[in-house]
Amino acid sequence: MRKKIWKNFLGLSLAVALLMVALATSVLYVTFDRQLDAQLKQEAVLMASMLESTPNNLPFLENALFTNRITWIAADGSVLYDNQSSAKTMSNHLQREEIAEAIESGIGNAKRVSQTLRDEQVYYAVRMTDGTFLRLSASQKSLGGMMWQMLGWVLLGFACITVLTGLISRRLTRKLVAPINAIDLEDPLGNEVYDEFSPMLRRMEEQNRKITGQVQEISARQGELNALIGSMREGLVILDGKQHVLAMNQSAVEILGSGGKKSDHHKLWEYHRHPDLRRAVEEAAQNGNAKAQLSVSSREYVVNASAVDGNRGMVLLFQDCTERNEAERARKRFTANVSHELRTPLTTIGGYAELMQNNMVKPEDVPSFAGRIHGESMRLLKLVEDILHLSRLDEGFAHGTRQNVALDQVANAAAQGLFEAAKAKNVSVSVEGSTGMVSGDAVLLEEMLRNLIENGIKYNRDGGTVRVLLSESAEACLVSVEDSGIGIPKEHCDKVFERFYRVDSSRSKETGGTGLGLSIVKHGAEYHHAVIALESKINQGTRITLTFPKA
Ligand code: ADP
Numbered sequence: 001m002r003k004k005i006w007k008n009f010l011g012l013s014l015a016v017a018l019l020m021v022a023l024a025t026s027v028l029y030v031t032f033d034r035q036l037d038a039q040l041k042q043e044a045v046l047m048a049s050m051l052e053s054t055p056n057n058l059p060f061l062e063n064a065l066f067t068n069r070i071t072w073i074a075a076d077g078s079v080l081y082d083n084q085s086s087a088k089t090m091s092n093h094l095q096r097e098e099i100a101e102a103i104e105s106g107i108g109n110a111k112r113v114s115q116t117l118r119d120e121q122v123y124y125a126v127r128m129t130d131g132t133f134l135r136l137s138a139s140q141k142s143l144g145g146m147m148w149q150m151l152g153w154v155l156l157g158f159a160c161i162t163v164l165t166g167l168i169s170r171r172l173t174r175k176l177v178a179p180i181n182a183i184d185l186e187d188p189l190g191n192e193v194y195d196e197f198s199p200m201l202r203r204m205e206e207q208n209r210k211i212t213g214q215v216q217e218i219s220a221r222q223g224e225l226n227a228l229i230g231s232m233r234e235g236l237v238i239l240d241g242k243q244h245v246l247a248m249n250q251s252a253v254e255i256l257g258s259g260g261k262k263s264d265h266h267k268l269w270e271y272h273r274h275p276d277l278r279r280a281v282e283e284a285a286q287n288g289n290a291k292a293q294l295s296v297s298s299r300e301y302v303v304n305a306s307a308v309d310g311n312r313g314m315v316l317l318f319q320d321c322t323e324r325n326e327a328e329r330a331r332k333r334f335t336a337n338v339s340h341e342l343r344t345p346l347t348t349i350g351g352y353a354e355l356m357q358n359n360m361v362k363p364e365d366v367p368s369f370a371g372r373i374h375g376e377s378m379r380l381l382k383l384v385e386d387i388l389h390l391s392r393l394d395e396g397f398a399h400g401t402r403q404n405v406a407l408d409q410v411a412n413a414a415a416q417g418l419f420e421a422a423k424a425k426n427v428s429v430s431v432e433g434s435t436g437m438v439s440g441d442a443v444l445l446e447e448m449l450r451n452l453i454e455n456g457i458k459y460n461r462d463g464g465t466v467r468v469l470l471s472e473s474a475e476a477c478l479v480s481v482e483d484s485g486i487g488i489p490k491e492h493c494d495k496v497f498e499r500f501y502r503v504d505s506s507r508s509k510e511t512g513g514t515g516l517g518l519s520i521v522k523h524g525a526e527y528h529h530a531v532i533a534l535e536s537k538i539n540q541g542t543r544i545t546l547t548f549p550k551a
Contacts, residue, residue, distance in 0.1 A: 005169050005172065005173045005176070006165065006166060006169040006170070006173070009165045009168070009169040009172070010161070010162060010165045010166070010169070013161045013164075013165045014158060014161060014162075017154075017157060017158060017161055021147075021150065021154050021157075022147075025143065025146050025147050025150065026143065028146065029141075029142075029143045029146055032140060032141075033122075033140065036122055036138055036140050037109070037122065037124075039138075040068070040109075040122055040124045040136050040137075040138055041107070041109070041124050043068065043124075043136050044107070044124035044125070044126045044134060044135070044136040045107070045126055047070065047126075047134055047136060048126035048128050048134045051072075051128065051134055052128050052129060052130075057072070058072075058080075058081060061081050061083070062081070062083075068136050068137065068138045069082070069083060069084045069136070069137045069138070070082070070083045070134070070135070070136055071083075071090075071093070071134075071135040071136075071137070072132060072133070072134055072135075073093045073099060073125070073132060073133040073134075073135060074132055074133075075130075075131035075132055075133075076092075076094065077092040077093045077094025077095070077099065078092055078093075079091075079092075079093060080132065093133075093135075096110065096123070096125075097110035097123075098110040098123040098124065098125040098135060099125050099133055099135070101125070102125040102126060102127045102133055103127060106126070106127050107124070107125070107126050107127070108123075108124075108125045109122070109123060109124045109125070110122075110123045111123070113142055114139075114142075116145075117142060117144050117145070118141065118142055118144060118145030118148055118149075119139050119140070119141060119142060119145055120139065120140060120141075120142045120145075121137055121138075121139050122137060122138055122139070122140060123135055123136070123137045124136050124137070179191075179192075179193045179194065180193065180197075183197075183201075185204065185208075186208070188201040188202070188204040188205045188208065189201060189202070189205050229249045230249050230250050232249055232251055233251060233320065234251060234317050234318060234319050234320070235248070235249065235251040235252030235253075235254070235255040235256070235301070235316075235317070235318030236248065236249045236251070236252055236315070236316070236317060236318075237249075237252045237256070237268070237315075237316040237318070238313065238314070238315055238316075239268060239281070239313060239314040239315075239316065240312075240313055241311055241312050241313060241314075242267075243267055243268050243269075243281060243285075243314070244265050244266065244267055244268075245265065245266055245267075245268055245271065246265070246313070251318070252316075252318060255296055255299075255301060255318050256271040256272040256296075256318075257271060257272065268281065268316075272296070274294055274296070276292040276293065276294055276303075277292060277294055277303060279292065280292035280303055280305045280316075281305050281314065281316070283305070284305035284306060284307050284314060285307055285311050285314065288306070288307050289304070289305060289306045289307065290304075290305045291303065291304055291305070292305070293321075294318070298322075299320060299322045300320070300321050300322045300325050301318045301319060301320055301321060301322075302318075302319045302321050303316055303317070303318050303319075304316070304317045304319070330499075333499075334499055334500075337499065337500040337515075338387060341383055341500065341514065341515070342380065342383065342384075344509075345376040345377070345379050345380045345383070346376075346380065348372070348373075348376045349373050349376045349377060349380070352369045352372055352373050352376075353373060355369065356369055356370075375512075378512070379509075379512050379514070382512065382514055383514045383516070386514045386516040386517070386520060387516065389447065389516075389520055390499070390516060390519060390520060390523065393444075393520065393523035393524065393527065394523070396527075397441065397444065397527050401441055402439055402440055402441060403439070403440075403441075403442070404437045404438070404439055404551045405437060405438055405439070405440050405441070405442045405445055405551075406436075406437055407435045407436070407437070407438055407445070407470065407477050407479060407548070408431075408434050408435060408470055410442060410445045410446045410449060411431050411449055411468050411470060411479060412431050413446055414446050414449035414450040414453055414468075415429050415430075415431050415449075415453055415468055417446075417450060418450060418453050418454055418457060421454065421457055422457050422466065425457050425458070425460060425462070426462050426463050426464075427456075427457045427460045427463070427464045427465065427466055427483075428464075428465050428466070429453060429456075429457070429465075429466045429467075429468070430465070430466070430467050430468065431467075431468040431470065432467060432468065432469050432470065433469055433470040433471050434470050434471075434472075435470040435471055435472040435477040435478060435479065436472045436477050436550050436551070437477070437550070437551040438477050438528065438530075438548040438549070438550065438551050439528075439549075439551040440527070440528040440548070441527070441528075444524050444527065444528075445524070445528070447520060447524065448520065448521045448524040448525070448546070449468070449479065449481070451517035451518065451520055451521050452481035452517075452521060452544055453466055453468065453481055454517065455481075455483075455517060455518070455542075456481050456482070456483035456485065456542070457483075458508075458511040458512075458513065459483070459485040459486050459507075459511075459542070460483050460484060460485035460486070461484065461485060461486070464483060464484040464485055465483065465484050466481065466482070466483045466484075467480075467481075467482045467483075468480070468481055468482075469481075469482060472550070475549060475550055476547045476548060476549060476550060477547075477548045477549075477550055478545060478546070478547050478548075479545070479546045479548075480543055480544065480545040480546075481543070481544050482541065482542075482543040483541050483542055483543075484540070484541040485541055485542060486538070486539060487536045487537050487538040487539055487540055487541060487542055488503055488534070488536040488538075488542055489503065489538060490536075493534055493536060496518050496534075497518045497519060497521070497522040497532070498519065499515065499516055499519045500514075500515035500516065501515060501518075502515045521544075521546075525546055528548055529548070529549055530546045530547055530548040530549070531546070531547045532544065532545070532546055533545045533547070
């Protein structure tokens with residue numbers, strides 16, 4: 001801007017100066033020219049009359065002191081006398097403009113420019129009574145000559161103007177620009193600048209308001225988006241076209257780890273080097289999308305990689321599928337176990353029935369065979385009942401009724417139901433203490449306690465005891481089933497609640513066990529928000545305690 005102002009200022013100054021010089025020179029030239037004209041005319045007329053009144057013309061001319069050139073020309077145009085040249089060598093002057101004019105009107109003048117154009121010669125000729133002509137001439141600077149003469153000064157003047165305008169324009173620019181530089185763009189209307197700036201400042205204020213509004217809106221949306229992405233359970237990673245991480249949410253950081261990186265823009269491989277992840281990303285870069293299974297610190301993830309906008313970027317979504325996979329595996333295990341468990345009694349039943357059908361059983365053995373078939377079919381029935389029970393519990397016990405249940409009554413009923421079984425095993429069952437009400441399903445609760453008491457009887461010694469101990473605290477109702485049986489080895493304690501898990505398979509089957517009893521207890525406890533605790537000592541006994549929240 002300063003340069004522009006300086007240039008304009010300088011241009012203007014020089015133009016003005018040039019104009020002034022041209023004007024002054026022209027005025028001077030015209031003035032001098034008129035002056036010389038008048039002077040020369042006057043002198044020519046005076047000289048002519050003096051010459052006419054003098055008898056000795058030539059000596060008069062020769063002796064006169066003239067600064068101007070004087071020429072005396074005969075009527076035929078030949079030069080009679082010239083004070084600056086030899087008259088003899090001079091050509092005939094009859095055709096000269098001033099002489100021709102003097103012949104016509106008695107007096108004539110002419111102006112001739114020198115070859116260099118810098119000087120011009122002014123002539124005045126007067127026709128005298130004897131027909132001769134007296135001509136006076138003087139030289140003066142032509143307009144161009146005058147200018148040429150002044151050129152040095154003019155250039156000096158221009159140089160001064162250039163320096164001066166440089167200095168002035170610098171000061172001027174500083175003064176002009178200072179208020180503009182001081183404009184507070186944050187508060188355009190709070191500035192006191194030139195009036196001409198007011199529309200611009202108003203526009204700025206309007207723009208500022210618009211921008212602030214838009215920025216607020218964008219930040220709010222960004223905040224919402226970040227909160228949304230941040231709270232996603234799925235890991236989200238956004239890559240650029242060169243597989244540099246542009247953004248990753250907290251879940252992704254937890255899955256891949258930050259790798260000690262405080263900022264993004266690192267290659268994805270610097271976070272995690274899993275070959276399947278790399279393969280998925282490379283495949284997605286080629287085909288648009290790809291899937292991979294990833295196992296990171298005992299969790300399993302499905303990674304969906306999708307290239308965006310012709311591989312200018314990529315979105316990776318990590319979904320935790322540990323539970324789903326585990327459930328799938330459990331389902332497969334369960335199906336295999338169920339088939340196996342069902343096949344065993346059915347094979348036995350089928351085998352015995354076939355023998356009887358082919359009369360291969362002695363009549364006296366028939367009751368025993370029929371008894372075994374009955375026993376196996378009972379076991380089968382129990383198994384099917386337990387499986388159905390478990391599948392109902394798996395579905396969240398949708399049909400269960402939740403009501404206040406007196407745990408004392410349930411415990412007594414369960415113990416009563418097993419009286420015969422206990423007697424057969426020579427085990428005494430007792431219910432001791434009392435407790436409060438729990439919120440739940442009476443049938444399921446009785447089933448749970450029956451399973452525990454039944455286990456206490458089954459895995460007991462001859463003459464052993466099973467004690468059902470009821471108690472309560474301020475917030476909880478407790479039921480413990482304590483037996484004096486064989487106990488559970490420590491390494492099996494965590495697993496006995498799994499489906500079909502048995503410590504001693506043959507003993508369990510012998511006693512009609514299905515391997516599902518404790519599983520039902522575990523699921524039932526979950527349904528009732530109860531906590532299970534198991535304590536056991538080999539050959540001393542087992543105690544399983546259920547702690548229910550009070551109704
Ligand atoms: P089962 O029908 O085989 O009894 P459960 O699920 O009820 O199935 O029990 C799982 C396994 O835990 C049993 O096979 C048994 O080995 C062990 N178990 C359960 N309760 C007791 C107990 N009170 N004493 C000793 N072992 C037990």
